[in-house]
Amino acid sequence: MGDYALKFRPNHHPLVYNPFFFLSITQRKSLYIMPEIIELPTLQPTHHRSSTSLEFDSTSIIAPSVSVQTSQQHLDDISSFSPDQEVQLNPVDILPPVDGGRRAWLFLIAATAIEILVWGLPFSIGILHNYWTNTLFKGQGESTITLAATLQTGFLYMSAGLFGPLLTALPRWQKTIQVLGLVAASVSMITSAFATKPWHLIVTIGCFYPLSGALYLPCATLLFEWFQGRRGMATGIMYAGTGIGGTLFPFIMSGLLEKVGYKAAMISIGVGYLILGSIALIPIRRRIPLSRYEQQGGAGSEGIRRRPKIDWSFMRRSAMLMGSLTILLTSLGNFIPSLWLPTYADELHLTRPSGTGLIALMNAASVPGNALLGYLSDQLPLHIVVVVSCVGSAAACAFLWGFGVHEAQLVAFVIVFGVLGLSFSALWSKIISIISRDDPVAPTLIFSMFTFIRGVGNISSGPVSDALLKLNTLKGSTGGYGFHNYGVLLVYTAVTILSGGAAGIMLRGR
Structure with missing residues (x-):
């Protein structure tokens, strides 16, 4: 019997579109089509030179020089093959x-x-x-x-x-x-x-x-x-x-x-x-499921579980340095309002809203703020969104809180700061994407490092701000700058956040 060729049209791989179709190549170097698994009702032989083409109505695979044996004896032999006599091409997991x-x-x-x-x-x-x-x-x-x-x-x-x-x-x-x-x-x-x-x-x-x-x-x-x-x-x-x-x-x-x-x-x-x-x-x-086993060693070796290989090269990338510096500097300033705004409002004897109400309003403003910054990071280059967030929140601290001694000014501050400052972590995923470059293992490590850095900024905010409130350098200045030594603390908050934005300019990418 002459050689056969199975033809399917391009871009229609049977292993993707028909998960029940598989090829079993035996030690006899013959290719069998399993009749109990797939039916070929429209199979039509057409002779071309030294090979024969079996036409299918929808797809085609070219496999010249692969012989097909159709005798009943060979079909009966299929059931007698053991798994180690076959090499199966399994369908791609969907x-x-x-x-x-x-x-x-x-x-x-x-x-x-x-x-x-x-x-x-x-x-x-x-x-x-x-x-x-x-x-x-x-x-x-x-x-x-x-x-x-x-x-x-x-x-x-x-x-x-x-x-x-x-x-x-x-x-x-x-x-x-x-x-x-x-x-x-x-x-x-x-x-x-x-x-x-x-x-x-x-x-x-x-x-x-x-x-x-x-x-x-x-x-x-x-x-x-x-x-x-x-x-x-x-x-x-x-x-x-x-x-x-x-x-x-x-x-x-x-x-x-x-x-x-x-x-x-x-x-x-x-x-x-x-x-x-x-x-x-x-x-x-x-x-993406974890593979159960990975094989290593020679023939006949047992499956051995191995931990995911970690490529630490991302630590040497400039984006990692700039991203870490951006998060550290913004964290040093972003926690100050949450920590001291209630005390500031109480010392001003504000009641509508009180200090607790201002914090709740700031947290509420971060809800649309996170969605907004996340959406912008999908549409614009990352460094532009980082600059918008840092410049906007630093300006809110310097002007709205800095000169805010009335309820309306502080309400405006907590809304702006909640949208642009408290929501900065929504940009982390884009920063991590630029650093990891689609390495499946790196994002967890990078994210854990970022959270540790943010924790350092959070813990240090307490003692640093405590020390700054003992300085009366700007006493007698206008607005909040001259109120109970808050002036130096306000300057520190605005400068650290703005410095984080300056580092973020180096984060190029989308």
Whole structure:
């Protein structure tokens, strides 16, 4: 029997469009078409010189010099072949669509919910700090209570940074590590309900709650798999959860403290945190599955699991240096308003809105701010969006807060700063994309480093601002610059944020 050639039209690979079609090449060097798997009702032989063409009605594969044996004996032999006698071409795994589809949007919704849970309490810690200082532990250990509140946010950022290498080395344990972080955060809130001394808060809220960074970190890094063209928009939506949590938690916390008391309030929040977090964890999964085994060694070697290979070359790129410097400088300034604006408003005796109301409004403004900056980062070069964010928020500090001694001026400040300054983290995904250059392992490591740097900026904001408020260099100046030594602090805030924007000019790319 002469040679046969199977012809299919270009751009219609059968392994993609017909996952049940496969070729089995045997040790006899013959190619068999499995009749029990695919039917070829329109097969028509046509002779061309020394080969024969089998025409198909829709597609064609060219495979000259491959013989086809159709005798009943050979067809009967097929069932007798063992797996080690065959080399099979398996179909390409079909992945969920990127930038859309049910699973991508479910992931984004779940990641946003976890963002609300993890960051809602730290961004409303002022409510608890006030209760601890003035009610629960009145007149005892005020500095210890302040340290517990500061450690919660700072260690949360830094712990997320430390979990990055762990999750990179043990990717198969991701879900387990997330569950452990969820349980640790829930237990920290429940046990804080039974605190009888201020140092108990350092252990529970200050040290155990930050372990929730393990719950949060995979949400931020797996987003790189689910979104590419709309990555900035998706990041903005997810980070808007911080603003939502910072807006809702103060009112939830105040309401519970007033109606059921401190102990019942903390237990209720801890239990609710565990339930809602467990539900939100269900859609958090990879788009690209990890391969179960990788083969190494000679023939007959067993499958050996290997950790993902890490390429550290991104550390030598100038974008990594500029991105780290940008985040460090902006973090040194961006936490100052959240830390001192309530005190500033109270010293001015503002009531509509009060200091707490201003913080809630600033967090609320960051919700559309995150979406806006994320969208702009998809449409414009990154360095332009970084400059817009930094210049706008620095100008708001220098002018709206700097000369703001009335409610209207401070309301305008918190809105502008919430949109442009508090939302800066929405640009992280684009910065990471430029640095990692689509390396699938690098984003987790880079993100963890960025969160650690941001934690350094957060923790240092307390002692640095404390020292600056002791300087009366601008005493007697106009507006906030001359009010209770706030002048130097305002200048420091504006300069650090503006310096971060200057470093961000070097971040070229989209």
